[in-house]
Amino acid sequence: MPTRRERTRQRLYEAAVELIAEHGYSATTVDQIAERAGVAKGTVYYNFASKAALFGELLEYGVERLAAALRTAAEGRAPLDALDAVVGAELAFIGQYEAFARLLLAETWRAGGDWQNAARLIRERAIGVIADVLRAAVANGDLRADLDVGMAASAVFGMVLTVALDWRTLQPARPLTDVHATLVDLLRGRIAGPAT
Amino acid sequence: MPTRRERTRQRLYEAAVELIAEHGYSATTVDQIAERAGVAKGTVYYNFASKAALFGELLEYGVERLAAALRTAAEGRAPLDALDAVVGAELAFIGQYEAFARLLLAETWRAGGDWQNAARLIRERAIGVIADVLRAAVANGDLRADLDVGMAASAVFGMVLTVALDWRTLQPARPLTDVHATLVDLLRGRIAGPAT
Amino acid sequence: MPTRRERTRQRLYEAAVELIAEHGYSATTVDQIAERAGVAKGTVYYNFASKAALFGELLEYGVERLAAALRTAAEGRAPLDALDAVVGAELAFIGQYEAFARLLLAETWRAGGDWQNAARLIRERAIGVIADVLRAAVANGDLRADLDVGMAASAVFGMVLTVALDWRTLQPARPLTDVHATLVDLLRGRIAGPAT
Amino acid sequence: MPTRRERTRQRLYEAAVELIAEHGYSATTVDQIAERAGVAKGTVYYNFASKAALFGELLEYGVERLAAALRTAAEGRAPLDALDAVVGAELAFIGQYEAFARLLLAETWRAGGDWQNAARLIRERAIGVIADVLRAAVANGDLRADLDVGMAASAVFGMVLTVALDWRTLQPARPLTDVHATLVDLLRGRIAGPAT
DNA sequence: AATGAATGAGGTTTCATTCAT
DNA sequence: GATGAATGAAACCTCATTCAT
Structure with a gap:
């Protein structure tokens, strides 16, 4: 059973993939990722070191x-x-x-x-x-x-x-x-x- | 014989293609384009309505x-x-x-x-x-x-x-x-x- | 008790009114507004959609x-x-x-x-x-x-x-x-x- | 009989007054003034020292x-x-x-x-x-x-x-x-x- | 007398990142 | 574990002004 953190990370992965596929890495904002994942912007940074790190992973x-x-x-x-x-x-x-x-x-x-x-x-x-x-x-x-x-x-x-x-x-x-x-x-x- | 404007536009085309090919549209800045083309930033906007328009053309x-x-x-x-x-x-x-x-x-x-x-x-x-x-x-x-x-x-x-x-x-x-x-x-x- | 956001917006209102009254809407810069309100420029845009929206409100x-x-x-x-x-x-x-x-x-x-x-x-x-x-x-x-x-x-x-x-x-x-x-x-x- | 220069200046006056009345001094651009007066932008500067001087006169x-x-x-x-x-x-x-x-x-x-x-x-x-x-x-x-x-x-x-x-x-x-x-x-x- | 291409300082806006709660 | 207000560097774009033609 995934922890709460696991679930949040997964949601962020999915949101990021979709958005970057549509608009590209640079044109996708952390705000958009957070919104589509249904979390606050700060949460992205609680789970990933940076936007680049999220993309790298x-x-x-x-x-x-x-x-x-x-x-x-x-x-x-x-x-x-x-x-x-x-x-x-x-x-x-x-x-x-x-x-x-x-x-x-x-x-x-x-x-x-x-x-x-x-x-x-x-x-x-x-x-x-x-x-x-x-x-x-x-x-x-x-x-x-x-x-x-x-x-x-x-x-x-x-x-x-x-x-x-x-x-x-x-x-x-x-x-x-x-x-x-x-x-x-x-x-x-x-x-x-x-x-x- | 191409006009002065024609020549400037051509230089901007070339600079933009190279930069966008390397870094992508969003990650390429108008400053970079202008610098590589050897013109001032304002000149980009004198010749194209916007960054997006330049890319479109x-x-x-x-x-x-x-x-x-x-x-x-x-x-x-x-x-x-x-x-x-x-x-x-x-x-x-x-x-x-x-x-x-x-x-x-x-x-x-x-x-x-x-x-x-x-x-x-x-x-x-x-x-x-x-x-x-x-x-x-x-x-x-x-x-x-x-x-x-x-x-x-x-x-x-x-x-x-x-x-x-x-x-x-x-x-x-x-x-x-x-x-x-x-x-x-x-x-x-x-x-x-x-x-x- | 007003929220933090409320207080920031109020400070921006006041700064904007004074500056615009003195120099007019166009001649007043967002930098000036932010400085007089004692916040960073980005904060203006975190609280208002645009300079025009701030003026409208x-x-x-x-x-x-x-x-x-x-x-x-x-x-x-x-x-x-x-x-x-x-x-x-x-x-x-x-x-x-x-x-x-x-x-x-x-x-x-x-x-x-x-x-x-x-x-x-x-x-x-x-x-x-x-x-x-x-x-x-x-x-x-x-x-x-x-x-x-x-x-x-x-x-x-x-x-x-x-x-x-x-x-x-x-x-x-x-x-x-x-x-x-x-x-x-x-x-x-x-x-x-x-x-x- | 007004000289050519006189006529140009008059046209610029009129264009400027109308535009400034509508949008204000700061929001009116020299480009707009030139366009409405039907002259090239450079002509404005041939006839007036600056935008401020035009407005002052x-x-x-x-x-x-x-x-x-x-x-x-x-x-x-x-x-x-x-x-x-x-x-x-x-x-x-x-x-x-x-x-x-x-x-x-x-x-x-x-x-x-x-x-x-x-x-x-x-x-x-x-x-x-x-x-x-x-x-x-x-x-x-x-x-x-x-x-x-x-x-x-x-x-x-x-x-x-x-x-x-x-x-x-x-x-x-x-x-x-x-x-x-x-x-x-x-x-x-x-x-x-x-x-x- | 007039032009219009070019300029660059300075404007508005965006956005990755931080941090107090 | 999560939040969201705040930040400021840097992006796009505007525009008064200059100058070769």
Whole structure:
């Protein structure tokens, strides 16, 4: 059973993720976070050292969950199946934590960036899982030996992220399986027309 | 020959794009923009109604250039060649206007967003060009008839954008043709290993 | 017992009235108001939505007090006595809240005006009380039946205001009763010389 | 025939008076003045040393005209007739130069005031004419000997000013003669009802 | 005689943070 | 454990003034 403090922190997490996803880190104020969480402004500072610290913990927490979801999906599968499963897991994660996904896109792909560490974290953890799967597929002979694994992993991650956000924005009613199928087809090179 | 005002506006455009790409819209101050452009702060406001207006015009201008580059690349080519060319053009654009590309990713993929109009603009103009190419490929029998063109276009755009930015960040020395080749292979489904 | 917030707001009211009376609304800065009230600039904005809102609440508050003072003075008196009393009350009010009276003159008699609402308020509330007294005097047969009550009320109000401010500026030592007597004589038509 | 410069200055006078009457001196910008006058901003500074100088010349010019109008009206009349004529002249002046009258009220009745000189000027010139008339009436035995001439002059001036501006605002269609008649009745003490 | 782009001091407003309750 | 009034640095923006044309 969570303590009162736990519950307050959780409420602040959620409020912060939603607001930052909508307006960005800088444009989100501590006042707004407190209001949406239903607590007084002082309470934010009773629970977190600063606005930046709240955001940092948030990112860490979210990226950890994303990476864990991807790792779990890949475990114990044959390489190509694992790739499909990882794509499915990324889609599912975005479907459930859409706000966090937008936050990821919006705040981490900067040039100099105040959150460059976080960005590296994401590449290393989330894209790293995809790269591992691709490497296994290459080792298994499923993908050709000279594939640039790092670049391909980055491509897969970005492709899924972009498509997933367009999905949530433009056709949220569409079932996940549908989107998943299209993405897998794209990845497997199955979009060619009838042999001529 | 550009007027004095024209030249000043151009300098402000450039300064703003770079800064916003690095720190985001909210975290970039008008002072910084003015300083980098080498003008006084008041000059920013003499030339643009507000910080938001400057950013708005900026997005419009950049998206227009990107869409034009993609359209030009596609023109007069057979569908699948056009797809390769469009990917190449997007890569080239990002290589040249990296700052603008980061800004696009960082500021437009928000949920509610103050720049939702801009986001729609991008989807309609830039991704629209890709969708047109894919549609032509389907009509030509190069891609299968039931392909979800909209989703595929979004996937291509996001994949290229993500890869390109990782390329600029992690291995800027690598030649564009190299990256282009990998992306085209991915798109054409040529990454399968030796037939088993 | 007033809350802390109440006390701060009151201090801000007083500081603002004095400064605006001296320099006008536009020429008075929020910095000055905060300094005279002995609080930080941010505190002004914690207590009022904006400089304009502070001024608006100020006017409302002051006009309400003025109208109340005039109404109280008139109550339970015969019409002509009531008129004398109302003039006395206006004089006393200006004597005590000179700053507010100057502010009234300076900021509300504009043409298009951002404070036209406030101006109308004043006419309706303060001048309205005088008009009521005059109307009662007409009904009582003390003043002639075809008197333009609205115009006369406006005349009385303006006459007293102008005289009172000249009094405070030029001969502040002079007792109120003296000024009151002269004004009442003027109003009652007792300034004619010896019958010829 | 006025020179080109003369005409420009005149247009700037008029634009400035109207704008300052509406929004006050501080709230009126040089940009607005230039725009309403139909000239470029630089032209304002080609013709006047500063915004304050423009306003100063404006006040001087206007007060001079007002005082002259009052003096002319009084000349060569018997004291009490002169009083009526002066009131009529003040009304006529305000009817014609309403904007200037509002400006006078709004900017000169301040406490500390940046335009205190101007305020003194007005009292001395405009109210002074009225005081002279009243003094003559006292000397002539038309008004009682112990009348406080200064205070009465101030009362007359303020009464007329207030009534005139309410007239222009609330019932501009009403003829001047009507307003004049009511004011004169008030001044002559002719508002008493039927003798009881 | 007039212009309008440019300036920078100074204004209003926002907001992360502190602290007494 | 939580509050909310207060703070002041720093943001956006305005505007009187200058000056090259």
